[in-house]
Amino acid sequence: MTGIVIAIDGPAGTGKSTVSREVATRLGLAYFDTGATYRVATLACLRDGVDFAQTSDVAAMVATMNVELILDPRNPHVLLDGEDVSAQIRTDTVALTVSKVATNLEARPILQELQREVIRMETVGGLSEGRGVVAEGRDITTVIAPEADVRVLMTADDEVRVARRAGEGADLATVREAVLGRDRKDATVVSFHQAADGVHTLDTTDLTIEEAVRAVIGLAHEAQL
Structure with a gap:
């Protein structure tokens, strides 16, 4: 048997990071903050002087950057080089620039595949020793882990x-x-304001x-019954 996957999507400020970490801890x-992969890619590009308008250059940086993700819910962190x-x-x-990576249609699939692999590894081993993972982001319930055991879209008033x-x-x-500006930009490539079929909405x-x-x-608990 493989571990449980809990997928939580939603815009910024809904509490999804805090809730996801606490659920993972208990x-x-x-705990996997998939947004951190876009953020660290943005930082890598900024540090290397990559022109964000050159989509292939951004994708090349994403594909070759040296990143390690520590998925401890009590102390998650990201290593770059x-x-x-x-x-x-x-x-x-980074917060005001990250959408330039998140909306890059060459870079995004590379990061999505990385995210799928991280989730898969946590269901068979990894930090959780196969118990599973809480993954949060914007397209986890629909694109990255549509077969997750639990899928939740968290929302809140703007x-x-x-x-x-x-x-x-x-x-x-x-x-x-x-917060709101990034929502508008990211919404051009992913839907995270309305729950897809089978996804629970939590306002x-x-x-x-x-x-x-x-x-x-x-x-x-219901999913594991």
Whole structure:
């Protein structure tokens, strides 16, 4: 038997990362933020001076970059050329640029195949020793793992999502563009606002993190019955 796959999609600010990590922790699963693969690819291109307008050059960087993903839900991190870049891939510069990689139709399939392989490995071994993985992103329920045991689309009101991402002292305009602007750009290549057939919708606008975690764990238990 292979491990469970829990796929969680949704736009930024819905709480999917926090919920996914907590679900993975409680169930003893690996945690895979697929968005980090796009972010680290963006950082690699920025560092190497790759012109994002040259789609083939971006794809070449994506195909050859040296990346290692640590899927520990308590301490997930990303290594680029052996350097921990977990903080760097969360900067405003990367956040405002990442859609140039995510919407690159040459680079995207390369990263998608990487994501499928990471998920597959966690169902037979890996960090979780085969127990499985919680994978979150924007197309996991439909493109990357459409046969996942549990598929959830997390949603929330736009203003609530922006407010969640706007920490104390943050520039609201920058946060709004990073959240809603990226949504608009990514929506040109992937649908993540409406649940596909068989995908559960979880609106977190008025939910606490604990309530959302319990809802996903409940679906996981049902899937394993």
